[in-house]
Amino acid sequence: MHPQIKKILVSHEEIVNKCEELGKELAKDYENEDKPLLVALLKGSIPFLSELIKHIDMDIKIDFMDVSSYEGTESVGDIKIIKDLDTSIKGVNILLVEDIVDTGQTIKTVKQTLLNKGAKSVKIVTLLDKPSRRVVDIKADYIGFEIENEFAVGFGLDYNQLYRNLPYVGVLKDECYK
Ligand code: IMP
Ligand code: MG
Numbered sequence: 001m002h003p004q005i006k007k008i009l010v011s012h013e014e015i016v017n018k019c020e021e022l023g024k025e026l027a028k029d030y031e032n033e034d035k036p037l038l039v040a041l042l043k044g045s046i047p048f049l050s051e052l053i054k055h056i057d058m059d060i061k062i063d064f065m066d067v068s069s070y071e072g073t074e075s076v077g078d079i080k081i082i083k084d085l086d087t088s089i090k091g092v093n094i095l096l097v098e099d100i101v102d103t104g105q106t107i108k109t110v111k112q113t114l115l116n117k118g119a120k121s122v123k124i125v126t127l128l129d130k131p132s133r134r135v136v137d138i139k140a141d142y143i144g145f146e147i148e149n150e151f152a153v154g155f156g157l158d159y160n161q162l163y164r165n166l167p168y169v170g171v172l173k174d175e176c177y178k
Helices: 012-029 046-053 105-116
Strands: 005-010 037-041 061-069 079-083 093-101 121-129 142-146 169-172
Touching: 005 142, 012 046, 012 121, 012 142, 037 046, 037 105, 046 093, 061 105, 079 105, 093 105, 105 121
Parallel strands: 037 061, 037 093, 093 121, 121 142
Antiparallel strands: 005 169, 061 079
8 A cells, every 4th residue: 555545445456346336337328329439637537448348349439528616716618628539429429438526517518518519418437426525416417436525546546746646446544635
């Protein structure tokens, strides 16, 4: 275990097993639909995307977006697109891939942006969900693990850009925040 980690919330084995479960569910749900374009939000969702797609037995495509919220504003709908999608998504089924849904503002705004661009449908798959922190009305369609209101790192999630490479999700020791 990393010396800065206080406890593990979700082990690597649990993540892999969950990705297998989600992959099967997704393949089944899209069986009679146009196959989805997986849109992963940079950078946190990359490890989850990489693990998840190994277990999706259908012909999917992937693309990436990078967004950030404008500093000093709390208003929903105010996100800056740092990297946009490579192709048009008119009429396309989108599966948004996120590391964590926290307040829900990011995913809600991105979903609306993609619908505005003409996506046929937008579903959300997230590795982690912190429902107790929600400030907007949004729910992921596929959830890996629900966690308590604790700041999580690892498997894509960072603190000051570090710890994304940990193979598990954990909580940092209190001294790390001093
Ligand atoms: P939201 O818009 O509040 O739902 O925030 C979503 C984004 O905030 C996530 O994609 C993460 O990048 C970041 N975030 C929220 N909670 C955590 C956490 O516990 N650890 C690391 N990043 C987090
Ligand atoms: Mg993120």
